[in-house]
Structures are given as structure tokens and as C-alpha cells.
Amino acid sequence: MTFAGKGNRRPQLDINIELIQVDQENPRLVPYLENPEEASQLDLISVLYENFDTEAVALSLVENGYFDEEPIVVVPNKIPSTFVFADYPNPDKLAQALKGLIDNNTINFTVVEGNRRTSAIKLITDLSLRKQLGIDRFYPKTDDQLKISDISNIPCIIYEKREDVSSYLGVRHIAGLLKWEAFAQAAYTASVIEQELKKGHSIAESIKQVQKVVGDRSDKLRKQYITYKLFLEAKDNLNFNVRPIINSFSLLTVAYNSASIREYLGVEAYSKVDLDSELITSEKSDNFKNVLTWIYGNLDTSEQPVLTDSRKITNTLSHVVKKEESIEYLLKYRDLDGAYERTNGEREYLSKKLTDASRAMQESLKFAFRHKNDDELIKQVTELEELIVALKSNLL
Incomplete structure (x- = not known):
């Protein structure tokens, strides 16, 4: 033994x-x-x-x-x-x-x-x-x-030899107190799995072997390996500048955890994904690049990320990718909140904006009487009247 x-x-x-x-x-x-x-x-x-x-x-x-x-x-x-x-x-x-x-x-x-x-x-x-x-x-x-x-x-x-140290490094830096950052853990996991593959084991067997060594009974290592494969495909297939991904690797995991983002990328859940094939097909490569750019920005084109908070991957972006209209708006204007407002369709968006405008006018009525004969405010109200007439004309 x-x-x-x-x-x-x-x-x-x-x-x-x-x-x-x-x-x-x-x-x-x-x-x-x-x-x-x-x-x-x-x-x-x-x-x-x-x-x-x-x-x-x-x-x-x-x-x-x-x-x-x-x-x-x-x-x-x-x-x-x-x-x-x-x-x-x-x-x-x-x-x-x-x-x-x-x-x-x-x-x-x-x-x-x-x-x-x-x-x-x-x-x-x-x-x-x-x-x-x-x-x-x-x-x-x-x-x-x-x-x-x-x-x-x-x-x-x-x-x-190097392989003899793998178990020690895994216990020390993945399961132990001196844990590496997310990207380093995933890179290590992938390297050890590759070592097992070279011995003739299947991917499933290799992952199980690494789980035994590290003492991890969860699906963490499988998730790390899959996310690292996504990273490699971004680097090799998209020629995407991956430096921001390295620095915030966990965001890629958050995105993969979203069922709607996975559907947009055309990939399966962690438990079902075929690890012997590439995760992102050529037909979905543009979608993959879109997601990466929205989350990380694009250093080569100087595009900034549209996300201001990592929580918006789940709370906002995951809803935007369900609607073609919202996706088109996000691609054109790079306005995530504006794209999210369109996730229920154009009519719902218009209705919401009219409701918001109505509430704002009702609030204004509460203290408008204090500013009688204010030329600037009268001018603004006149412009609103013209807009209301135009809106009504378009709806009739």
C-alpha cells in the first residue's frame, strides 16, 4: 500500500x-x-x-x-x-x-x-x-x-521528483492554512490532473485521485479544473488578454455558476460537462468574448468592464443574457442597468418609465405652489407638456 x-x-x-x-x-x-x-x-x-x-x-x-x-x-x-x-x-x-x-x-x-x-x-x-x-x-x-x-x-x-511534492503542495495550499489565491489553486489542480492523465487515467479518475490526495470530498476541484479550462480557451482560442482574469479569477467561477450565462455560452453544468472536449464551441466564441469583456473589460481594445460590483453577475447580467433585446442594448451602449431594465421587454420598459415619470410629477405637485411665476420651472413644465403630447400622439 x-x-x-x-x-x-x-x-x-x-x-x-x-x-x-x-x-x-x-x-x-x-x-x-x-x-x-x-x-x-x-x-x-x-x-x-x-x-x-x-x-x-x-x-x-x-x-x-x-x-x-x-x-x-x-x-x-x-x-x-x-x-x-x-x-x-x-x-x-x-x-x-x-x-x-x-x-x-x-x-x-x-x-x-x-x-x-x-x-x-x-x-x-x-x-x-x-x-x-x-x-x-x-x-x-x-x-x-x-x-x-x-x-x-x-x-x-x-x-x-516533482510528482512526489504534489500531495504536499495540495494539502498546504488548497486545503491548508497557507491557501493560494483562486487562480493559483486552479492552475495547481489542473497541473496535477494532467499528471494523472499522463499515467493513463481518465479525467474522472484523475479528479478523484487528486480529491483523495488533497482531502476534499466536495466538487471544488472539478469546478476549479473546468474554470481553468475556460481560462485556457479564452487565452488560446480567443486570444483574449487574460491578465484581468488571473487577478480576479473567482469572477469567472461566479459567471459559470449562473444557469442563464451557461446557456448563453452553450455549456453544461459542472456535473454534466464533457471534460474531454472544448467547453466553448466556435459558434459561441463571440458570446464568450462578450461575457469576458463585460466582466473584465478588454485590455487590447481599452474597453472597461460594465460591472461595478461582482454581485451584478448574478443579480443583473444573468437576467440580461436571457433577452436578445437586452443583449443588443448592452453591446451597443455598454449600460448594464439600462440593459437590465429591458429584460421584461420594450412595453414593460416603457410602462415602467411612464410610471416613474408619473410618480415624479406627483411628488413635484406637493411643493410646486411655493415657486409660482418661476420662469425656469415654467419652461421645464412646458417642455414636459410638449413631451406628453408627443407621447400620446405616438400611442394613439
Whole structure:
């Protein structure tokens, strides 16, 4: 019987930062890269600096040094083909053997947990990196050689391969206390499901396996995977600028939860959707782009979102997409409230506006007598009389 935590403890060693690379496959970084597989270490460190506040980590490091109680997790990136982890069942002997490879400079590593710390240390200790990013003047740094030495050699827990770490990351960042933001959780879920698919499992089996590992009995992981597939289709099929989706990923989930928006997009509910096919057909691609633009805006065309509040996805937009007249109005005028007022049809809209006007005039009657002979108000009332005559003429 095997399970995620089975076996001896993993070896732990202090490893020099120069032997540790930032993770090219980190699910939190991939969306920020045009070609993740071609991203350099500088590209990855730049993304972490610009989007994940490594400065805060660096400030702590230059002030306090590295806390050994918080090792990072790494996997070998380069290792001699003759070296086999299973040949060392004792973790202390495995650690000793790995140290030999380190001393002989025949191994290096990729960090799979601790990318922010790794990139912060590299920026503190490497002047050329800071200069390449143009941040040398203000990024935290220190001339204290003891601190530089301390943060340059950091405690690392060493796993044999990336797949072995997946369970730990899932429990830590999806079910645990240090939860990732919504997009990162979905990206991680998708990556682990893809790992299971490569083993020959079906999508349904893969999702169930990830549920077991993470300890989630709900349909949360299936929803995350489906929403992430929507994200990928927006990126790949629509060529939509997905940066706003990354930053507010949960809004895409809210939209998918609406039955009427799903109908507008031509997709099934979570429990019925065919995960082996694309979610959005080519016939519905324009509708998909409309929904994304209404919710997130469009950076490429400078269109702003029509939503002022996420609650309006359910309370307002979900009703608008039911009526062709309302959709056309929203596309033409980008006025969500105006489109919503038309959800009951043109006659109901006209009746509502006339009722509103009647109530406003009744309210005005209560204190109009106080402003007798006011030329400006008389002019406004005259204009109203003309409008009423025109309305009546059109109705007769």
C-alpha cells in the first residue's frame, strides 16, 4: 500500500543558492509568461518581483537572515544518471550521498516550494540581477558578509521528483492554512490532473485521485479544473488578454455558476460537462468574448468592464443574457442597468418609465405652489407638456 506521506523522512541539506533554480513550471508563474517553456531565470525572477512582492521577503532576510525552521522544498534538476535514490533507504545516508554530488558540482536543483524566498535571495546576493532588472537602487540589500553567507546557504528538503511534492503542495495550499489565491489553486489542480492523465487515467479518475490526495470530498476541484479550462480557451482560442482574469479569477467561477450565462455560452453544468472536449464551441466564441469583456473589460481594445460590483453577475447580467433585446442594448451602449431594465421587454420598459415619470410629477405637485411665476420651472413644465403630447400622439 502506498500513500503520499509513506516512507522515511526526506533528506535535508544546506544548499548554496547558486545551485537552486526558480521553478519554470510553478502554476502561479506560468500565466505571466508568454512562453513558459522558454522562460529564463531572469524572466521568472522578474515575474516574482513584479507580481509577488519579493521585496517584503528580502527586507526580512537582510534584517534577520534566514530562519532555518523554514526550509524550502527542491527536486534535482541535473543529476548523474547512475545516481538512484532507492539505493539509499536511510535518509541520512541519502543526504550524505547527495552532499557528495553537491561538493563535486554534479547536481543542481529546482525549487518547488519557496520560489519567493529563492528569488529574493538571488536578488540580494547578485548585483548583476538587480542591475538587469533596474532595481539596484531600491531593492533591499546588505553589505554584512555574515548575513550574505547565512542567506546564501539555505536549508532544503530534497524530493526525488516533482510528482512526489504534489500531495504536499495540495494539502498546504488548497486545503491548508497557507491557501493560494483562486487562480493559483486552479492552475495547481489542473497541473496535477494532467499528471494523472499522463499515467493513463481518465479525467474522472484523475479528479478523484487528486480529491483523495488533497482531502476534499466536495466538487471544488472539478469546478476549479473546468474554470481553468475556460481560462485556457479564452487565452488560446480567443486570444483574449487574460491578465484581468488571473487577478480576479473567482469572477469567472461566479459567471459559470449562473444557469442563464451557461446557456448563453452553450455549456453544461459542472456535473454534466464533457471534460474531454472544448467547453466553448466556435459558434459561441463571440458570446464568450462578450461575457469576458463585460466582466473584465478588454485590455487590447481599452474597453472597461460594465460591472461595478461582482454581485451584478448574478443579480443583473444573468437576467440580461436571457433577452436578445437586452443583449443588443448592452453591446451597443455598454449600460448594464439600462440593459437590465429591458429584460421584461420594450412595453414593460416603457410602462415602467411612464410610471416613474408619473410618480415624479406627483411628488413635484406637493411643493410646486411655493415657486409660482418661476420662469425656469415654467419652461421645464412646458417642455414636459410638449413631451406628453408627443407621447400620446405616438400611442394613439
